[in-house]
Amino acid sequence: MSGLVPDVASGNSVYSGDHMDEQSWKIGDLAAATGLTVRALHHFDRIGLLVPMLRTPAGHRLYTDSDVRRLYRILALRQLGMPLAHIADSLDGDLQDFGSAVRAQLSHVERTIETHRHLRTRLTALLQATLRATEPSIDQLIQAMEALVQANDFTPKQLAQAKRRHLEPGFPDRFAGWRRQGTEIVAELQAHIDGGTDPADPAVQELTRRWTAVIRDMAAGEPAMMSSIYARIERKGPEVATRGVLTAQVWDYLQRAFAVGFGT
Amino acid sequence: MSGLVPDVASGNSVYSGDHMDEQSWKIGDLAAATGLTVRALHHFDRIGLLVPMLRTPAGHRLYTDSDVRRLYRILALRQLGMPLAHIADSLDGDLQDFGSAVRAQLSHVERTIETHRHLRTRLTALLQATLRATEPSIDQLIQAMEALVQANDFTPKQLAQAKRRHLEPGFPDRFAGWRRQGTEIVAELQAHIDGGTDPADPAVQELTRRWTAVIRDMAAGEPAMMSSIYARIERKGPEVATRGVLTAQVWDYLQRAFAVGFGT
DNA sequence: GTGCCGCCTGACGTCGCGTCAGGTGCAAGC
């Protein structure tokens, strides 16, 4: 990018017509200098975003100094993820347009981040619920997915089963055990966050496995139930759904660690 | 969604041909029940994702029970943001395919989140640098954008000016003042984070304004310099770039607050 | 003259549909 100067020495870029002294770039040189493709510059030309001021008699595009300056601005705005049409409006319009275009882009980016955060939650939950369970059958998969998609937290069947388990002898002790283990894991994760540990670190990955084991135990090994638990966390928020065990910060970190772990 | 049962009572959905007892849905009913459009179901048919098993003599599509079950699975996977082609592969293939498709989707989502976080940083930085400064000229805009795009932190000109300012009398005091104010603002933001305050809250918005004022003061009001500061934060990370004043968590919160503030 | 590289234009494909346009099926009211 910083080497974007006219290639006068080689003579390649200078149109040796009437205006010997005017600097101009051929499309290939400009593409190489900016890292764009020739096709992209063709495209910019076609849509009127960057129409080169000169052509050779043979019809070859020649980009002048002012064209290159405009291209600079285009690339800067493109780096912000702005649509080319908005870039054209901004460059041809006034500052007012520019401000609103940037704001529109910002709110769009913000929405994208939010929706993808939810997607990530659902994806990690699904992997959690199925792929590490013993022999995940198609039916279990479907149930897990449906649990994720459903609007309410738990199905009547799940509630009935939960009630039965609730009445089993020793249940309160097991429940207290889950809380204790969860709190421990969260505390260790928080320590890693404060220490700046990478989520891919083996110690963190081990913590994710311990976390999964606790949840799986709570769900009695049923993927659909595990999905429901994660769906509940997503909808109610980590603090409410886990009654204070999990914080938003740790939950985000945990998911990043999951994502890394599954990626390998 | 939960009301997805064949509309037998009205008789609308039953093909009264040879198989009176077979339940089937017409495309409009199915669309209404699932919240999809008829066009989307046409599309699924066209690409082979969901081809209804029956047609009336007139060529109208009739979706059977098994078609509806398949549609359920399709929608569940679509909720995960998966491309339709991958959905088809997953449903027609084995569990292995499914697992890798989910993992691929997860890593894709993770990348999207990361890139959009960077975009958000650049956008807020640009708004910070230009739109609240006094009369942001086109040249200032361009400079601010270039500062954001450039690979190195500060331009030689900026470094020279910084050195001059460094030697001014009273500079160490002003510098200490910026640090103190920054630390205060960060502490208050952290309190809001812990308290679960919405980033749109007026108190938080006021803190963003105070933050901007400090940065603007540091940059001597020059948009390009402000951009460079934010670019530095993005590249080096908040902790390193601010030498411990700003944490990653507060930085994220601050940007969300910016996004909300500019959106209004 | 010939070969090669760079340039040109035009057109199709991507992804997930939305949105017409033009035609048919089917039930109800006249």
Add this chain to the structure above:
DNA sequence: GCTTGCACCTGACGCGACGTCAGGCGGCAC
């Protein structure tokens, strides 16, 4: 039997930012 109106059909274009041919021309080295 005829019209009205709604649901359905197929086919085609559009979006966004280009990638990827296909077919042909320009210019330079040998």
